Amino acid sequence: MAIYDEIGAYGVSAKGFLSELGALPEGTPVDLRLNSPGGSVFDAVAIHNALKRHAGPVTVWIDGIAASAASYIAMAGDEIVMPENAFLMIHDPAGLVMGTAEDMRAMAEALDKVKGSLVAGYAAKSGRSPEEVSALMASETWFDAADAMAQGFADRLVEPVRIAARFEISRFRNAPPVLVDAIETEPENDDDTEGASAEATDEADQVADSEDDQDATSDAPQLPAEAPPPSGAPPDPAAIRSEAIGHARAVIDLCRLAGQPQMAGRFLEQDANLEEVRAALLAAKAEAEPEIAPHHPQPGRSSAARPWGEIVARTFKPKG
Numbered sequence: 001m002a003i004y005d006e007i008g009a010y011g012v013s014a015k016g017f018l019s020e021l022g023a024l025p026e027g028t029p030v031d032l033r034l035n036s037p038g039g040s041v042f043d044a045v046a047i048h049n050a051l052k053r054h055a056g057p058v059t060v061w062i063d064g065i066a067a068s069a070a071s072y073i074a075m076a077g078d079e080i081v082m083p084e085n086a087f088l089m090i091h092d093p094a095g096l097v098m099g100t101a102e103d104m105r106a107m108a109e110a111l112d113k114v115k116g117s118l119v120a121g122y123a124a125k126s127g128r129s130p131e132e133v134s135a136l137m138a139s140e141t142w143f144d145a146a147d148a149m150a151q152g153f154a155d156r157l158v159e160p161v162r163i164a165a166r167f168e169i170s171r172f173r174n175a176p177p178v179l180v181d182a183i184e185t186e187p188e189n190d191d192d193t194e195g196a197s198a199e200a201t202d203e204a205d206q207v208a209d210s211e212d213d214q215d216a217t218s219d220a221p222q223l224p225a226e227a228p229p230p231s232g233a234p235p236d237p238a239a240i241r242s243e244a245i246g247h248a249r250a251v252i253d254l255c256r257l258a259g260q261p262q263m264a265g266r267f268l269e270q271d272a273n274l275e276e277v278r279a280a281l282l283a284a285k286a287e288a289e290p291e292i293a294p295h296h297p298q299p300g301r302s303s304a305a306r307p308w309g310e311i312v313a314r315t316f317k318p319k320g
Contacts, residue, residue, distance in 0.1 A: 001031070001033070002033040002034075003017070003033070003035070003036050004035045006036060006039040007039030007043050007044050007047070007069045007073070008039040009040070009252070010039070010249060011039060012036075014042075014043040014047050014050075017050070018047070018050050021050055024054075026055050030051070030059070031059050032058065032060045033063050034061065034070060034073065035064040035066075036069075037067045037070065038068025038070045038071070039069050039070070041068075041072070041093050041118070044069035045118075048073050048075065049076075051077070057078050057079075058077050058078050059077055059078065059081060060073075060076070060077030060081065061082075062074060062080065062082045062083070062086045062088060062154070063083070063086065065086070065088075065089075066089070067087070072090075072118055074088065074153075075122060075124070079156060080148075080153065080154045080155050081154070081155065081156045081158055082149070082154045082157060082158070083158050084145045084157055084159065084160045085144075086145050087143065088143045088148045089143070090122060090136055090137050091141070092137050092138055095107055115137065119133050119137065122137075125152065125153065126153050128151065145157050247274075248268055251264050251267050251268060251274070251277055254274070254277050254278065263281070263284070267280070
């Protein structure tokens with residue numbers, strides 16, 4: 001099993017992970033490959049608890065980074081293995097809230113409770129006191145593999161490996177410079193780069209041949225050929241992935257605001273642009289019938305109400 005993404009709705013969700021874990025036969029040993037910048041603490045807690053309930057042994061391999069919520073998932077391992085160039089980070093949970101002072105206080109209380117749960121998990125694995133763990137979280141502490149081993153957050157060191165996935169870690173205030181440099185300078189796969197370069201060269205040659213043919217066959221004005229990219233370089237996979245994630249998030253947010261979160265998957269499968277998504281959501285809203293719950297009083301006369309004429313006739317019966 002592997003978690004090579006953010007934790008939560010935009011990456012590996014608790015629902016998806018638990019479904020995969022539940023499909024394993026009872027008692028199956030689990031090797032979890034972990035490389036994640038974190039994400040939703042609630043999804044992480046659910047994944048952590050599911051791994052702790054699993055009947056078989058659980059080995060967590062931190063292949064690159066286990067930061068924030070991902071580090072809490074790592075604590076579910078019976079054994080935590082870290083290459084010498086891997087990192088683990090723990091910090092206080094954070095959240096966003098907008099509202100009154102009471103809303104702010106409620107959020108602060110919720111974050112305190114979440115932190116208490118996380119402290120217990122880190123302390124149980126490392127053997128350190130809750131007070132020590134709480135202080136480490138408050139200062140956003142990064143551990144390299146040797147530090148994690150010394151502090152009790154890892155059980156075994158192995159040979160360094162190449163960091164297999166790159167993440168945006170500028171949101172963390174204490175990210176180690178060596179990790180930032182490693183992520184920023186990590187080269188793409190050489191084979192993929194060579195293949196893409198060869199394809200780009202072939203396309204450039206084809207364009208050149210086409211232009212030569214046009215010059216040789218006719219002096220009549222021709223439509224301008226589409227120019228290749230100035231550099232001839234292949235598109236950046238990281239930029240493409242970032243753009244795709246941003247589009248998916250925008251679609252999901254629009255569907256949530258419209259009260260139609262279930263429609264997001266269909267839009268993403270159809271590769272609909274944002275204008276098409278907005279138009280479809282407006283159409284769905286226009287066609288939807290208002291949902292009226294019977295236990296909420298509605299304006300106007302109830303359908304069960306009797307006409308006043310009938311009430312008067314029954315109350316004041318004519319004499320004789």
